[in-house]
Amino acid sequence: MNVKKLEQLYEGKAKKVFATDNPEYYIVDYKDDATAFNGLKKGTITGKGVINNKMSNIMFALLEKHGVKTHFVEQLSDRETLVKAVKIVPLEIIVRNVAAGSFSKRYGVEEGRELKNPTLEFSLKNDELNDPLINDYHILALGIVNEKELAEIKTLAFKVNDVMREFFAGLGVKLIDFKIEAGKLPDGTIVLADEISPDTCRFWDAKTNEKLDKDRFRRDLGGVEEAYQEIFSRINAK
Numbered sequence: 001m002n003v004k005k006l007e008q009l010y011e012g013k014a015k016k017v018f019a020t021d022n023p024e025y026y027i028v029d030y031k032d033d034a035t036a037f038n039g040l041k042k043g044t045i046t047g048k049g050v051i052n053n054k055m056s057n058i059m060f061a062l063l064e065k066h067g068v069k070t071h072f073v074e075q076l077s078d079r080e081t082l083v084k085a086v087k088i089v090p091l092e093i094i095v096r097n098v099a100a101g102s103f104s105k106r107y108g109v110e111e112g113r114e115l116k117n118p119t120l121e122f123s124l125k126n127d128e129l130n131d132p133l134i135n136d137y138h139i140l141a142l143g144i145v146n147e148k149e150l151a152e153i154k155t156l157a158f159k160v161n162d163v164m165r166e167f168f169a170g171l172g173v174k175l176i177d178f179k180i181e182a183g184k185l186p187d188g189t190i191v192l193a194d195e196i197s198p199d200t201c202r203f204w205d206a207k208t209n210e211k212l213d214k215d216r217f218r219r220d221l222g223g224v225e226e227a228y229q230e231i232f233s234r235i236n237a238k
């Protein structure tokens, strides 16, 4: 599609969003900047922007094939992608298969414990408040989405989990947990937005449990670039 990149609308921690000459489309531009702990830890992961852009697009295309609606339109360059203009629903939608991270801390469960069923939780996207957990009643009470939209978001989240879990199992990778975001098209349709990458998912090697995601950066484990590359290589080898 032929669109012109116009002014920057927004700069987030990992991406910039630009307007285009068509109001129905935005261009996202992925950076190498990495942050953790709500911006307290900052760094650069060389090549991350390119990997996250390409990997997200592969995941969105796969999900579309399985009937999940997404904001993805087409990749424009190594770091740039054309997406449908959406209004982001200010929720972090977190699905977990295995206990890790804040779930393990909050409930005193060892990392790596297989959960009896996939779980879903929401956080309010608000850096000033430190993205607090928020429940269904609160979401509806605040009018963030309505009941029908909330049900759609839950269905979407578990569908994404089913598709991704199977896909990564085929690459010898366990999908521990992930965060997604939903967006609303002008006609109100809810679609999957933002990104799906090692920044937003936990991936463990199925045999060794080696971490192949942003926890290597968060926890100073070393081999950060290599982990992103490893996941990306396995996806490409398929």
Ligand code: UDP
Pocket: 092, 094, 100, 101, 102, 103, 131, 177, 178, 179, 199, 200, 201, 202, 214
């Ligand atoms: N996550 C994310 N952005 C956030 C918080 C979490 O992408 O602002 C992802 C994270 O990479 C992990 C999952 O959501 O795959 C669950 O994260 P958790 O709640 O355990 O938080 P963390 O331990 O990262 O603080």
